[in-house]
Amino acid sequence: MADVVVFCESDDKGIRSSSLPALTAGAALAKQLGGGVCAVVIGSGTGAAAADAAKYAARVLTYDDARLAAPLAETWAPQLADAVKRVGAGALLGTATSTGKDVLPRAAALLGAGMASDITAVVAANRFRRPAYAGNAIEEVEISGPVLVASVRQTAFPPATPGAAGAIEAVAVAAVDALGAELVGLHETKSTRPDLGEAKVVVSGGRGMRAGENFKILEELTDLLGGALGASRAACDAGMVPNDLQVGQTGKVVAPQLYIAVAISGAIQHLAGMKGSKVIVAINKDPEAPIFQVADYGLVDTWEKAVPALIAGIKKLKASG
Amino acid sequence: MKILVTCKRVPNPEHKLKLAGGQIDLSTASWQLNPFDEYAVETALRLTEKGKGGERSGEVVAVAIGPKEVAQQLRGVLAMGADRAILIGGDDAALDATAVARVLAALVAREKPDLVVLGKQTVDGDSNQVGQILAGLLGWPQATFLASIHLAADGKSATVTREVDAGVEEKRVRLPAVVTVDLRIIGKKAVRNEALASAETEWEETQRYASLKGIMAAKKKEIKDVALAELGVDATAAMKVKSYEAPPVRKAGARVASVDELVAKLHDEAKVI
Numbered sequence: 262m263a264d265v266v267v268f269c270e271s272d273d274k275g276i277r278s279s280s281l282p283a284l285t286a287g288a289a290l291a292k293q294l295g296g297g298v299c300a301v302v303i304g305s306g307t308g309a310a311a312a313d314a315a316k317y318a319a320r321v322l323t324y325d326d327a328r329l330a331a332p333l334a335e336t337w338a339p340q341l342a343d344a345v346k347r348v349g350a351g352a353l354l355g356t357a358t359s360t361g362k363d364v365l366p367r368a369a370a371l372l373g374a375g376m377a378s379d380i381t382a383v384v385a386a387n388r389f390r391r392p393a394y395a396g397n398a399i400e401e402v403e404i405s406g407p408v409l410v411a412s413v414r415q416t417a418f419p420p421a422t423p424g425a426a427g428a429i430e431a432v433a434v435a436a437v438d439a440l441g442a443e444l445v446g447l448h449e450t451k452s453t454r455p456d457l458g459e460a461k462v463v464v465s466g467g468r469g470m471r472a473g474e475n476f477k478i479l480e481e482l483t484d485l486l487g488g489a490l491g492a493s494r495a496a497c498d499a500g501m502v503p504n505d506l507q508v509g510q511t512g513k514v515v516a517p518q519l520y521i522a523v524a525i526s527g528a529i530q531h532l533a534g535m536k537g538s539k540v541i542v543a544i545n546k547d548p549e550a551p552i553f554q555v556a557d558y559g560l561v562d563t564w565e566k567a568v569p570a571l572i573a574g575i576k577k578l579k580a581s582g
Numbered sequence: 583m584k585i586l587v588t589c590k591r592v593p594n595p596e597h598k599l600k601l602a603g604g605q606i607d608l609s610t611a612s613w614q615l616n617p618f619d620e621y622a623v624e625t626a627l628r629l630t631e632k633g634k635g636g637e638r639s640g641e642v643v644a645v646a647i648g649p650k651e652v653a654q655q656l657r658g659v660l661a662m663g664a665d666r667a668i669l670i671g672g673d674d675a676a677l678d679a680t681a682v683a684r685v686l687a688a689l690v691a692r693e694k695p696d697l698v699v700l701g702k703q704t705v706d707g708d709s710n711q712v713g714q715i716l717a718g719l720l721g722w723p724q725a726t727f728l729a730s731i732h733l734a735a736d737g738k739s740a741t742v743t744r745e746v747d748a749g750v751e752e753k754r755v756r757l758p759a760v761v762t763v764d765l766r767i768i769g770k771k772a773v774r775n776e777a778l779a780s781a782e783t784e785w786e787e788t789q790r791y792a793s794l795k796g797i798m799a800a801k802k803k804e805i806k807d808v809a810l811a812e813l814g815v816d817a818t819a820a821m822k823v824k825s826y827e828a829p830p831v832r833k834a835g836a837r838v839a840s841v842d843e844l845v846a847k848l849h850d851e852a853k854v855i
Binding site for chain 2: 279333334335338358359360362363364365366367368369370371374375376377378379388392393394395396397398399400401402403404405406409439440441442443444445446447448449450456458462486494497498500503504505510511513518519529530536539540541542553554555556557558559560561562567570571574575578
C-alpha cells in the first residue's frame with residue numbers, strides 16, 4: 262500500500278488546468294497501489310493553489326517559500342523528492358508540460374527512481390503505456406524499484422473532478438540551494454486564446470503558408486472558432502511563428518474536437534502531435550500530401566482561396582444561427 | 583572551455599517502423615545521428631569558435647553509448663569538427679535514461695568538462711530525460727530546451743533562453759552545467775561564447791555538414807573505446823519496455839469538393855461548428 266504524489270503546477274489563483282489530467286492518472290495509479298493521492302504545490306504564496314488542490318486530493322503538501330518563487334528545477338526537484346519521502350509514496354506523477362519535463366526527471370534522479378515519460382495509460386501498479394518513435398509505436402513499460410516517476414500526457418487522461426476537501430499540510434521548507442541557477446525573466450507570449458493543450462479547436466499552419474504575415478488569416482479563422490493557433494515544425498523552423506506554437510513530436514501534443522491543418526504536408530513528426538484529434542480537416546493544394554491520410558475531411562485547394570472562403574462560410578452559418 | 587556532447591544513433595525517423603510480434607525489428611534499419619544531438623554538436627562547436635570558419639579555442643568531446651557500429655556516427659561528428667570521441671560499449675535497447683545518465687555521470691567525473699550539451703530528446707525513445715537526470719546526479723544546474731546560449735566572457739556562467747509553454751524563459755546558470763538544446767539553437771545569433779565571438783557574429787541557420795577536409799581530418803582523430811564495466815556504474819535499466827504495438831490506425835475520411843461542402847459537413851455531420 263502506497264500513496265501517489267502528484268505535482269500540481271499553479272498560479273496565484275489555483276492549480277493549472279494542465280495538472281488535472283495528472284490527478285486523474287494519479288488516482289488510477291493510487292487504486293493499483295492501494296493508496297491515496299497526495300497533491301504537492303510549490304512556490305511562493307501558494308495558499309489559493311493549495312486550497313484548490315485540496316478539492317482533488319485527500320492530502321495536500323504545500324511548499325510555500327519566497328525562495329521557491331521561481332520555477333527552477335534545481336530548487337523544485339528537491340521539494341518533490343522530499344514530498345515522496347515524507348509521504349512514503351510509491352510514485353511521483355505530474356503532467357508533461359515544459360515545467361514537468363524539466364523538473365520530474367531531476368526529481369527521479371534525486372530519488373534514484375526510474376521514470377516513464379508521457380504515459381497515456383496506467384496498466385498496473387508499475388506498468389504504463391506510452392508512445393515512442395513519434396507515436397508510431399506504443400510501448401508497454403515496466404518500472405522496477407520502490408518508487409517510480411512518470412509524466413502524464415495531458416490529452417490522454419480526462420481532467421479530475423472536484424470532490425470533498427482534503428487536508429492541507431504546510432511543509433517547513435529546508436535549505437534551498439539553486440546551485441548557481443537563477444531565473445532572469447519570462448517573456449510570456451501574450452494571447453487571449455485558449456492554451457493549445459486545452460483548446461477545443463486548433464488551427465495550424467505549415468510551411469506552405471510561406472511567411473509569418475500570412476498567419477494573420479489563420480488567426481482570423483482561429484478566433485472565429487474560439488480556438489488556439491498552432492503550426493508545424495517546418496513553419497516554426499522557418500521562423501514564421503514562435504516555436505511555442507509547434508504541434509508535433511517535439512512540440513505540443515493536442516487532441517481538440519476539431520483540428521484544421523492548413524498547408525501542412527503531414528510529416529510523421531507532426532502527425533504524432535495531432536492524430537488524437539476528434540475531427541481532422543486538411544486543406545492542402547497537393548492532393549498527395551500525407552496529411553490527407555489522417556484527415557476526416559480533405560480539401561485540395563490553396564490556402565489563399567480556401568481559408569477566406571471558409572471564414573465567410575462559417576460567418577454565414579453563424580449568422581443563420 | 584571543455585565541452586562534452588552526447589551522440590545517440592537512431593533509426594531514420596522517416597522510414598516506416600517494422601513492428602511484429604510485439605517487438606520492433608531494427609535489423610534492416612538505416613541509422614543516423616539523433617537530429618537534436620546534431621544540434622547539440624553544432625552548439626558545442628559554435629561555443630568554441632570565433633565565428634564561421636574562424637579560429638577555435640577549447641575542446642569538444644563527443645560521447646556515444648552503443649554497439650561498435652556507432653563509430654560511424656561518431657566519425658561523422660569528428661568530421662563536423664569535434665576534437666575526439668569516446669564510444670562506450672553497450673546495448674542501447676537494454677538501457678533506459680537513468681542508466682544512460684549514470685554512465686554519463688561517471689564519464690563526467692573522468693573528463694571534467696565545463697559544460698555537457700545534449701539534444702533535448704532522442705526521436706526514438708522520445709523520453710526527454712537524460713540531461714535532467716544527469717544534472718540531478720551531478721548536483722549541477724540545468725538548462726533544458728534551449729533556444730539560445732551565451733557563455734560569459736569569464737567562462738563562469740551561461741545565460742540562456744528556453745522554450746517553455748508560456749513563452750520564452752531567460753535563465754542564468756553557473757558552470758559547470760548541463761544543457762539540452764531545442765531546434766532554435768541553430769539560429770543565426772543563438773550561440774555565442776563572449777570570450778571568443780563578437781556580438782555581431784552570425785551563423786548559418788543550419789547545422790554544418792562535414793567538408794571533405796573535415797572528413798579527411800576525422801580519420802586521424804581518436805575514437806576511444808571504453809567498456810561499460812570499466813566505468814564501475816550500475817547500468818541496470820529501471821524502466822524496461824515489455825512490448826510494442828502499433829498505434830490505432832486512423833482511417834482517411836472523405837475528400838470534399840468545395841469549402842461550402844466542408845462547412846456543411848462540419849456542421850451537419852461532425853457537429854463541430
